[in-house]
Amino acid sequence: MSTEHALLEHLFDRLADQHTPDRVAETVLGAFAGEEQLRAVLDGAPADLPEREDTTAEQRHVYLERITVAGFRGIGPAAMLHLPARPGLTLVIGRNGSGKSSFAEAVELALTGDSKRWADHNRIFREGWRNLHHPSPAAIEVTARFDGDPDPVRLKRRWRDEDTEPGQAVAEVRHGNRQYADVDELGWRQPLEAYRPLLSANDLGRLISSRPSDLFDALAPLLAIEPVTEAEARLKRIKRELDAHVKAVSDRRKALRPILGGIDDDRARKAARLFASTRPDLEALDALLADTDDADPQVAAYRRIADLAAMPSPAEITAVADGLIEAARLARETPAGGAAETLIRLLETATEHYDRHGGGACPLCLSGELDADWRARAAEHLERVHDDAQARREAAQALTAARRAVSSLRIDRPVLPDGFPAAVGEQLRVAREAWDAVTSDADPDALAGHLISTYPALSGALTAVRETALAFLQSRHDQWRASAAELQQWLAQAREARVHEEPLTRVKEAIDWYRPVIENLRAEQLAPFAEQSQRIWQELRQESNVELAGMKLDGSSTRRRVAFPATVDGTATSAMSVMSQGEMQALGLAVFLPRAGAEASPFRFLVIDDPVQSMDPAKVDGLARVLASLSGTRQVVVFTHDDRLAEAVRRLEIDATIWEVTRRENSTVDIRKNTDPVDRYLSDAKALAKTDDMPIEVRTPVVLTCCRSALEARCHQIVRARRIGRGEKHRDVDTALAGARTTMQVAALALFDDADAGGKVFARLNSAHGPWAADAVRACKEGAHGHYRSDPSELVADISRLVARLK
Amino acid sequence: MITAENYLLNAGSLMTKSATGTRGLWPRASAWLLRLALEAAIDRYWLRVAPAVADCRSRRAQLVLLRDHLGPDTASRIAYLWWALSRAGHHRGYELAPSAVELRHLHSEVAGMVGALTAEDIDVTR
Structure with missing residues (x-):
């Protein structure tokens, strides 16, 4: 799965x-x-x-088989390092500058190409990648093997003579008959990044002490929980997006609140009340914005004033006044009525009487005569009287109409609300008082004059009142209208944002759900690595007083870090702050060896460059044990600049293949198996003794030296095993051995555990092994003397016999 | 008696091309041959200048006595060289054989000192 x-x-x-x-x-x-x-x-x-x-696709296990380097770094003519393509420990030792690191670098370059990391970090490398003595041909080739596959994988990089950058190499990747453009096509890039089976102690130490987030990033891929952390990252990204919408609405709301508070308007006050809530009622706000009706009594009063009917025009007033004056004139010019009615009735009755009864003496005056002539005059008279009466009636009617016109003039009497500007109100009051001083039943001429004289003031006052009211309403409207427009916009935004609220809640729920899951997963996935780190640290710490209490990947995004809770002499602290450089390197190995050897990694090999640098001898022993246990399941290749690790490996009887790299002039690199130094010296001596290339006088002293070195090496082994076995510190043992400078002192230290017992050495050799043993040692001590001179092979044989017997 | 020059020559050729069976052995072997070259030159010098000193078995004593004859500078250079070459001839815990660069330097130093000892030698015999 x-x-x-x-x-x-x-x-x-x-x-x-x-x-x-x-x-x-x-x-x-x-x-x-x-x-x-x-x-x-x-x-x-x-x-x-x-x-x-x-x-x-299950990743197939990969082992290294051969590293071939030519014209690259410290290596001139092609040199080849063979590695058994199976689990096991291989040490490659060589002094600084011997070219051993060139092999390690070649592996890294062959696998990763000219990665940017290198280019940035290693300027010296960039400039000095091509070998000075043999710049051409320049090529590196790494042969790797898939477990159980007969066809090797060949990774080759070749440089043309004109190439100046390591990255310009022509890459050639072959697996059997298949050919690939680059290593990436083998699917190795990701696991190379995640597991980095190529470790350099220096880099590791640096990484350990680098930014906590860098360290986190270096370890995080190891946990292989990216699909889950990516899910969380996805949620967080969408949360940010949704948050931005919601926050914009909320920010706008906060910005609008003080503005609304400053508006003297009932609607603004209502809106402000709605806005006091972090989640305002959008429907209420909508209704408020739609509302044009005004319930405020003060505003209603103003509105009534503003809505007053149009006032009579001055021409109208003049017409009314003229009507009054005309009616008055008419009345004056009409003959007075007096007894006109009675006279009419009398004349009508008299003519009726005459018409019915005929003429005769006047029944009233009794002296006059009612005849046809009278009858004609009477009719005339009656008509005249009738006309007069009619004129009088008409005049009276005209006056009444004129008066009615006055009283029906539409002059509004607005009630001014509280707070109405006083000056304007007072003006109106005075004008109206003047206007009201004469009533409509007054003398028409006087009334007409009154109208003409007082109306302009009244009209002016009323206009002023109305304009005041209008101005008030206008300003109030303007303020509201501005914020109403903003509110309208906000409303639209808020409605949109409300749509995001539900997804936002869901996203937050999911993030909350993921957080503990990721924490647990991290802890779970890290546990085996942390445990291994812990174990490795236990081995490596040796005399260090820093005790590690596990390791934790903490936090996320910018606060991600790797925590190393530690105690120093029992006091809790952060590991980083108290560690020496050697301890830092050891911690680096403790942290990154488990990564490089992760079960999920396809790379079954680990290349470690110079892990021993600033380690004290006790840590080297620990490291040897760690490497030994790793090499049970991994192909561990260690490049190291001195013999300390090899010595520890031999002393601890760890199975290992040891290569020694030496570099001659012109960058010719020799690689030979470095076994036990005693065996190596002896085999050198044996070979040399038989070499005819060199005159015997020249080769004999060299053979002697080799024999002496073999003897001394054996003595060192004995001293070390004995003293370290009984619990002495490595440093003290080293001091004792360094103090024994002569062959006799070394032998005394081995035989009697006392460097000063040199005088007893020959006697002991004589008694324990025989005179031949003492003779052989004497020859080594004194150089080219004695009977070995003629046949150095004999001395080699004797010394071989002796070192085998020394315990 | 094999001469200092002969040792020097062999050491030099060992450093540049490998002799049968000496693959990887050459750094220590060359160093040792250089020491022999130096010692042979010293022996020859004392034999000519003061045979009594040549009979003395203590190499340190011979080196100390050089100061009076060759001056402190040359004598201390020879003493230092002898000490450095002797180191290479003994097994040392953890220490690897000298590198090519070191050997090249040692070789030219020894050649110079052999020359110095021989020049004095000629002077004295004259």
Whole structure:
């Protein structure tokens, strides 16, 4: 099963265990599936999970078989380092400058190409990559082997003579008959980054003490929980997006509140009240914005004033006044009525009487005569009287109409609300008082004059009142209208943001769900590594007083870090602050060896460059043990600049292949198996003794030296094993051995555990092994003397016999 | 008696091309031959200048006595060279054989000192 599906199973288990509500589960799974799926889920679709991969490409295990280097770094003519392509420990020792690191660098370059990391960090490397003595041909080749595959994988990089940068190499990658453009096509890039099977103690020490986030990033891929951390990152990204919408609305709301508070308007006050809530009632706000009706009594009063009917025009007033004057004139010019009515009645009755009864004496005066002539005059008279009466009636009617016109003049009497500007109000009051001083039943001429004289003041005052009211309403409207427009915009935004609220809640729920899951996963996945680190540190710390209490990957995004809780002499502290450089390197190895040897890594090899640099001897022993245990399942290749690690490996009887690299002039690099130094000296001596290339006088003293070195090396081994075996510190043993300078002192130290017992050495050799032993040692001590002179092979044989017997 | 010059020559050729069976052995072997060259030159010098000193078995004594004859500078250079070459001739814990660069330097130093000892030698015999 692929890691991704293992993780998905894990998520399902957690969801089931926690009885996570479906709504949250959908979001959690959507986030795991990918951004598109997550957005679909937030839009209401069900989670669409990735297809189950049936063909999980299992990474095949890779071992190194051979490293060939020519014209590169410290290596001139082609040199080849053979490595058994199987688990086991290989040490490559060589002094600084011997070219051993060139092999390590060649492996790194062959596998990773000219990675930027190198280019940035190693300027010296960039400038000095081509060998000075043999600049051409320049090529590196690494032969690797897939476990159980007969066809080797060849990674070759070749430089043309004109190339100046290591990255310009022509890469050639072959596996059997197949050819690839680069290493990446083998699918190695990601695991190379994640596991980095190429370790340099210096780099590790630096990495350990670098920024906590760098260290975190270096370790995080190891946990192989990216699909889950990516799901969380996806959720966080969408959360930020949604948050931005919601926050913009909230910020705007906060900005609008003080503005609303400053507006003297009932609607603004209502809006401010709505805005006091972090989640204002949008419907109420909408209704408020739609509302034009005004319930405020003060505003209503103003509005009534503003809505007053149009006042009579001055021409109208003049017409009314003219009407009054005309009516008055008419009345004056009409003959007075007096007894006109009675006279009419009398004349009518008299003519009726005459018409009915005929003429005769006047019944009233009794002297007059009523005749036809009278009758004609009477009719005339009657008509005249009738006309007069009619004129009088008409005049009276005209006056009444004129008066009515006055009283029906439409002059409004507005009630001014409280707070109305006093000056304007007073003006109106005075004008109206003047106007009201004469009533409509007054003398028409006087009334007409009154109208003409007082109306302009009244009209002016009323106009002023109305304009005042209008101005008030206008300003109030303007203020509201500005913020109403803003509110309207905000409302639209807020409605949109409300749509995001639900997804935002879901995203937050999912993030909350993921947080503990990731923490647990990290802890779980890290546990085996942390445990290994702990073990390695236990081995490496030896005399260090820093005790490590595990390691933890903490936090996320910018606060991510690796924590090394530690105690120094029992006091809790952070490991980094108290460590020496050697301890830092040891910690680097403790942390990164488990990474390089991770079970999931396809690389079954580990190349470690110079891990012993500033380690004290006790740590070297620890390191030898760590490497030995690693090499049970991994091909461990260690490049080291001195014999300390090799010595520890031999003394601890760890199975290892040891190569010694030496560099001649002109960068010719020799590689030979370095076995036990005693055996090496002896085999050198044996070979040399038989070499005819060199005159015997020349070669004999060299053979002697070799024999002496073999003897001394054996004595060192004895002293070391004995003293370290009984618990002495490495440093003290080293001091004792360094103090024994002559062959006799060394032998005395080995035989009697006392460097000053040199005088007893020959006697002991004589008694314990025979005179031949003493003779052989004497020859070594004194140089080219004695009977070995003629046949150095004999001395080699004797010394071989002796060192085999020395215990 | 093999001469200092002969040792020097052999040491030099060992450093540049490998003799049969000496693959990887050459650094220590060359160093040792250089020491022999130096010692042979010293022996020859004392034999000519003061045979009594040549009979003395203590190399340190011979080196100390050089100061009076060759001056402190040359004498201390020879003493230092002898000490450095002797180191290479003994097994030392952890220490690897000298490098090519070191050997090249030692070789030219020894050649110079052999020359100095021989020149004095000629002077004295004259």
